Amino acid sequence: MLGAQRQELLLTRLRTDGRLVAKDLAAELGLSEDSIRRDLRELAAAGLCQRVYGGALPVSPAVADLATRSGVAVDSKRRVAERAARLLTPGCTAILDGGTTALALARALPADLQVTIVTHSPTVAAALVEHPGVDLHVLGGRVFKHSGVACGAAAVEAAAGVNADLFLLGVTGVHPSAGLTTGDSDEAAMKRALARRAADTYVLASAEKIGAASPFTVLPLTDVAGIVTDDTALDAPALKALRDSGVPLLH
Numbered sequence: 001m002l003g004a005q006r007q008e009l010l011l012t013r014l015r016t017d018g019r020l021v022a023k024d025l026a027a028e029l030g031l032s033e034d035s036i037r038r039d040l041r042e043l044a045a046a047g048l049c050q051r052v053y054g055g056a057l058p059v060s061p062a063v064a065d066l067a068t069r070s071g072v073a074v075d076s077k078r079r080v081a082e083r084a085a086r087l088l089t090p091g092c093t094a095i096l097d098g099g100t101t102a103l104a105l106a107r108a109l110p111a112d113l114q115v116t117i118v119t120h121s122p123t124v125a126a127a128l129v130e131h132p133g134v135d136l137h138v139l140g141g142r143v144f145k146h147s148g149v150a151c152g153a154a155a156v157e158a159a160a161g162v163n164a165d166l167f168l169l170g171v172t173g174v175h176p177s178a179g180l181t182t183g184d185s186d187e188a189a190m191k192r193a194l195a196r197r198a199a200d201t202y203v204l205a206s207a208e209k210i211g212a213a214s215p216f217t218v219l220p221l222t223d224v225a226g227i228v229t230d231d232t233a234l235d236a237p238a239l240k241a242l243r244d245s246g247v248p249l250l251h
Helices: 003-017 022-029 033-045 074-085 100-108 122-128 153-159 185-195 237-245
Strands: 050-052 055-057 093-096 115-119 134-138 142-144 149-151 164-170 173-175 179-182 198-205 216-219 226-229
Touching (some): 003 022, 003 033, 003 055, 022 033, 022 055, 033 050, 033 055, 074 100, 100 164, 100 198, 115 122, 122 134, 149 153, 149 185, 153 185, 164 185, 173 237, 179 185, 185 198, 185 216
Parallel strands (some): 093 115, 093 164, 115 134, 164 198, 198 226
Antiparallel strands (some): 050 055, 142 149, 173 179, 179 216
8 A cells, every 4th residue: 555545544534533543553454553653743744633642633723823713614613602602691700712712702792791701812802892791801911923812921820810600711622532622832721720710611612623633732621511512413433422421512
């Protein structure tokens, strides 16, 4: 089997199975594990998979910059935002993450809803300035331009003074074994800091993020109260594994 054919087979298996295990593939194809790992390195370098210990997972398309992501899965993010908006009850305090789904959520809040919103995203804050019922608080710090959010020591210190009812978390990958992931280590640390300031954390996960993974772990699935998703492929391996793990899925 030629290298290109072998890599195409690996990508097909990744799409159908949701993960690749180098040892198993090597045995099945009669190849060395080094050959499979070399293929996975080349696929990862091309942005076609996310390498993990022992194999690979589907790469998340949500690691692109904010401007690019604004045109990806727009309807899916709108559906997730409308469902997540129902989690905010009158009088509650909510931390709203950055990103395009969080921005859609900010725009989906009912005009008569009276809530306190804390965010480290200037973009999300700007979308809420005109909302008549939102008491808006913005956490400052160095702005990570790729995602348009404040990160770093100053932002983490500002977050330490917040006590919220819930945190609406945006990630780039939701995988049953890799957990919740994103593409930048500082951003992952900021998300963890915000999660520690809320009683409950809910994940905003449009369909393209289910079963995908990125390099840096944010939280394990056991640390969240639920995943808000519009993914309806109920027989897909990743979604089935998420259901089996016990994490609540809010469709």
